[in-house]
Amino acid sequence: xxxxIEWIGSGxxxxxxxxxxxxxxxxxxxxxSVLAEAIASLRIRGAPALGIAAAYGIVxxxxxxxxxxxxxxxxxxxxxxxxxxxxxxxxxxxxxxVERMRGVLHRSQQxxxxxxxxxxxxxxxxxxxxxxxxCAAIGRFGAELVPQQATILTHCNTGxxxxxxxxxxxxxxxxxxxxxxxxxxxxxxxxxLLQGARLTAWExxxxxINVTLITDNTAASVMKRKKVDLVVVGADRIxxxxxxxxxxxxxxxxxxxxxxxxxxxxxxxxxxxDSSLKNGEMIPVExxxxxxxxxxxxxxxAPYGVKVFNPAFDVTPNKYITAIVTExxxxxxxxxxxxxxxxxxxxQGV
Amino acid sequence: xxxxIEWIGSGxxxxxxxxxxxxxxxxxxxxxSVLAEAIASLRIRGAPALGIAAAYGIVxxxxxxxxxxxxxxxxxxxxxxxxxxxxxxxxxxxxxxVERMRGVLHRSQQxxxxxxxxxxxxxxxxxxxxxxxxCAAIGRFGAELVPQQATILTHCNTGxxxxxxxxxxxxxxxxxxxxxxxxxxxxxxxxxLLQGARLTAWExxxxxINVTLITDNTAASVMKRKKVDLVVVGADRIxxxxxxxxxxxxxxxxxxxxxxxxxxxxxxxxxxxDSSLKNGEMIPVExxxxxxxxxxxxxxxAPYGVKVFNPAFDVTPNKYITAIVTExxxxxxxxxxxxxxxxxxxxQGV
Numbered sequence: 001x002x003x004x005i006e007w008i009g010s011g012x013x014x015x016x017x018x019x020x021x022x023x024x025x026x027x028x029x030x031x032x033s034v035l036a037e038a039i040a041s042l043r044i045r046g047a048p049a050l051g052i053a054a055a056y057g058i059v060x061x062x063x064x065x066x067x068x069x070x071x072x073x074x075x076x077x078x079x080x081x082x083x084x085x086x087x088x089x090x091x092x093x094x095x096x097x098v099e100r101m102r103g104v105l106h107r108s109q110q111x112x113x114x115x116x117x118x119x120x121x122x123x124x125x126x127x128x129x130x131x132x133x134x135c136a137a138i139g140r141f142g143a144e145l146v147p148q149q150a151t152i153l154t155h156c157n158t159g160x161x162x163x164x165x166x167x168x169x170x171x172x173x174x175x176x177x178x179x180x181x182x183x184x185x186x187x188x189x190x191x192x193l194l195q196g197a198r199l200t201a202w203e204x205x206x207x208x209i210n211v212t213l214i215t216d217n218t219a220a221s222v223m224k225r226k227k228v229d230l231v232v233v234g235a236d237r238i239x240x241x242x243x244x245x246x247x248x249x250x251x252x253x254x255x256x257x258x259x260x261x262x263x264x265x266x267x268x269x270x271x272x273x274d275s276s277l278k279n280g281e282m283i284p285v286e287x288x289x290x291x292x293x294x295x296x297x298x299x300x301x302a303p304y305g306v307k308v309f310n311p312a313f314d315v316t317p318n319k320y321i322t323a324i325v326t327e328x329x330x331x332x333x334x335x336x337x338x339x340x341x342x343x344x345x346x347x348q349g350v
Numbered sequence: 351x352x353x354x355i356e357w358i359g360s361g362x363x364x365x366x367x368x369x370x371x372x373x374x375x376x377x378x379x380x381x382x383s384v385l386a387e388a389i390a391s392l393r394i395r396g397a398p399a400l401g402i403a404a405a406y407g408i409v410x411x412x413x414x415x416x417x418x419x420x421x422x423x424x425x426x427x428x429x430x431x432x433x434x435x436x437x438x439x440x441x442x443x444x445x446x447x448v449e450r451m452r453g454v455l456h457r458s459q460q461x462x463x464x465x466x467x468x469x470x471x472x473x474x475x476x477x478x479x480x481x482x483x484x485c486a487a488i489g490r491f492g493a494e495l496v497p498q499q500a501t502i503l504t505h506c507n508t509g510x511x512x513x514x515x516x517x518x519x520x521x522x523x524x525x526x527x528x529x530x531x532x533x534x535x536x537x538x539x540x541x542x543l544l545q546g547a548r549l550t551a552w553e554x555x556x557x558x559i560n561v562t563l564i565t566d567n568t569a570a571s572v573m574k575r576k577k578v579d580l581v582v583v584g585a586d587r588i589x590x591x592x593x594x595x596x597x598x599x600x601x602x603x604x605x606x607x608x609x610x611x612x613x614x615x616x617x618x619x620x621x622x623x624d625s626s627l628k629n630g631e632m633i634p635v636e637x638x639x640x641x642x643x644x645x646x647x648x649x650x651x652a653p654y655g656v657k658v659f660n661p662a663f664d665v666t667p668n669k670y671i672t673a674i675v676t677e678x679x680x681x682x683x684x685x686x687x688x689x690x691x692x693x694x695x696x697x698q699g700v
Contacts, residue, residue, distance in 0.1 A: 020653075021650075021651075021652055021653035021654075022650050022653070022654065186659070189541070189643065189651075189652070190567070191539070191541060191565040191566065191567055192565050192567075194651050194652075197643070197644070197651050197652040198651055198652065201652055201653055201656045202652075202653040202656075205653050205655070205656060210657075211656065211657065212656075212657040212658065212659050213643060213644070213652055213656050213657065213658045213659075214643070214658070214659050214660075215541040215542050215566075215598065215599070215643055215660070216541065216565075216566050216567050216599075216602075217540070217541055217542075217566050217597075217598045217599025217602060217664075218598055218599070218659060218660070218661060218664075219602060220599075220601040220602040220605060220664065221598065221601060221661055221664040222659065224601070224664075247567075248565065248567045248568055248571065249565070249566075249567025249568070249570075251570040251571060251574070252566075252567060252569060252570040252602060252606060255570060255605060255606050255609045256602055256605050256606070258609075259605045259608075259609070293539065293547070293563060293564070293565055294547070294563070296647070297646055297647030297648060297649045297651065298647065298648065298649050299647040299648055299649075300371075300372050301371070301539075301544050301547050301548055301647060302371055302539070302544075302547040302548065302551055302552075302563055303370075303371035303372070303551055303552040303555050304371075304372065305555070306551045306552075306555060306561065306562075306563050307560075307561065307562040307563065308562065308563045308564070309536070309562050309563075309564050309568060309572065310564075310565070310568070311568060311571055314567075314568075314570060314571040314574075
């Protein structure tokens with residue numbers, strides 16, 4: 001299994017994702033500064049992986065605080081927390097993980113600094129393990145939807161690189177393959193940032209899975225000319241009615257799949273569901289800078305001064321989604337009902 | 351108006367399309383060797399533009415044949431013809447234009463070399479003018495389909511750069527704008543070769559038309575979130591039933607347009623219609639090299655050894671096509687009937 005990040009002895013080891021797909025470089029460090037730089041420069045990326053990195057980062061930041069006073073420990077913690085969250089101020093998972101770690105700090109007032117740091121490391125490992133288990137559960141539930149022989153089309157990257165485990169949508173692919181199913185994959189390259197070409201193709205190749213890279217423009221041809229049994233994609237945010245925000249182009253794929261009568265599955269942890277949003281129209285869509293489109297490959301490929309519309313995500317209405325695979329099971333339409341049900345399970349930890 | 355190629359006095363002037371979109375470089379030459387190199391290295395591209403270049407190239411090749419014998423003239427002609435057709439041996443328009451020029455040579459047996467060369471130049475200019483008129487007619491017929499206020503989505507490049515006139519689908523846009531209609535355009539970048547970003551965005555900007563560049567993945571979002579009134583695309587080959595082969599991704603756009611109830615128009619000269627092909631399944635689809643996808647613009651963006659499926663075209667079934675705009679008028683379903691009708695007009699030159 002590929003591990004985007006892991007705790008080894010007294011430090012972390014992570015894969016430098018900016019070197020992919022042509023070089024596979026792992027970095028080992030005991031220094032928070034090295035880890036923070038890696039987050040800031042996207043060597044480590046993917047929402048769940050960032051949360052895990054932040055938690056381990058807090059522990060690295062306290063490496064020299066074993067022999068200090070409780071007060072000094074708390075001030076060292078805040079220094080580390082502030083450095084970590086400053087690396088990518090919009091990455092919500094960094095803040096979420098730091099908050100969880102701060103909870104442990106608060107509950108450790110009676111402990112020595114050494115014991116407190118041990119508790120913090122335990123919490124970081126727990127965050128990591130929970131993510132790994134979530135990936136495994138999604139993979140297990142999703143693999144039940146995959147025939148013995150299957151060609152799967154996927155969009156963007158939803159694999160081990162982005163998470164602490166096997167990924168979300170991609171865990172369905174790798175789990176089905178590990179169960180001995182005969183799996184072929186078409187991976188959309190996923191412009192503008194080419195996560196499909198750079199990351200998904202690389203990960204599936206490492207898994208020994210039969211993967212074919214296509215431009216996003218080729219998805220409809222593939223569905224028509226080749227046998228595609230199902231589509232699996234991830235999600236950035238799911239509204240209470242099942243409308244799903246995900247990487248730009250997901251909505252295109254969903255429409256094209258429906259036209260070819262191919263099941264379209266979304267895979268995401270229940271933490272992705274935002275029940276406060278009634279529907280997808282309430283999901284804000286980030287617009288990113290023009291250069292991702294106009295100079296995507298280091299070469300200027302569009303005229304200077306041209307207007308660009310570059311939304312990071314699109315919203316796929318629930319009617320295109322055959323089912324949503326969560327760590328608590330597969331839910332189906334009507335989503336307004338099934339989402340309430342699965343969120344209850346999530347709260348109860350079933 | 352942008353002119354991809356034109357005759358000026360005693361030589362040709364063409365725009366070096368490999369320098370676009372960042373530099374606008376025109377080359378003037380009296381040398382066939384310079385023109386042939388320009389064709390071979392894609393400085394001149396686009397099927398109709400290649401035919402025009404070939405015809406002018408024959409004339410350039412006879413620059414020093416004014417004072418020779420008839421026999422020497424014919425052998426100089428064949429040398430020029432052979433150099434021109436060797437530049438891109440699969441570009442059918444080069445061969446077609448050379449054949450038309452050879453017809454003039456054969457009919458000029460009684461003429462002096464000087465008079466023959468004059469006749470050949472006249473024929474080259476006729477080929478150019480016919481293409482220009484064809485573009486103008488498509489633009490005129492197509493513009494009738496465009497509302498007074500219109501947002502148009504287009505895919506790939508179908509403009510002046512590829513033809514001797516205003517283009518095919520793009521002529522509809524520029525003609526409607528020239529008629530004073532209020533036109534906005536979304537241009538798909540069109541992976542893998544980015545003709546939309548490099549050429550279409552540049553051409554429309556030159557025309558002063560309000561153009562916004564998007565990744566191919568953004569087309570569905572644009573149709574949903576912005577008001578898109580119509581889609582116009584070109585065609586590489588149209589079967590007898592209206593099924594249309596065009597740049598990869600056209601079929602995606604057609605499906606997405608249908609889902610949003612947006613008219614989808616194909617613009618192409620009747621010479622694109624191949625009535626010998628009963629339907630689109632009989633159109634052979636060229637597969638191109640993997641590197642167009644894996645190292646699009648000088649940077650390797652996919653793992654080494656990854657399998658790639660890179661078809662140059664896809665086939666859009668007739669049911670997605672609202673109408674086909676030809677130089678003899680707009681035809682509509684059922685295409686098996688309307689195509690027979692328009693081909694009769696084409697033969698009669700109506």
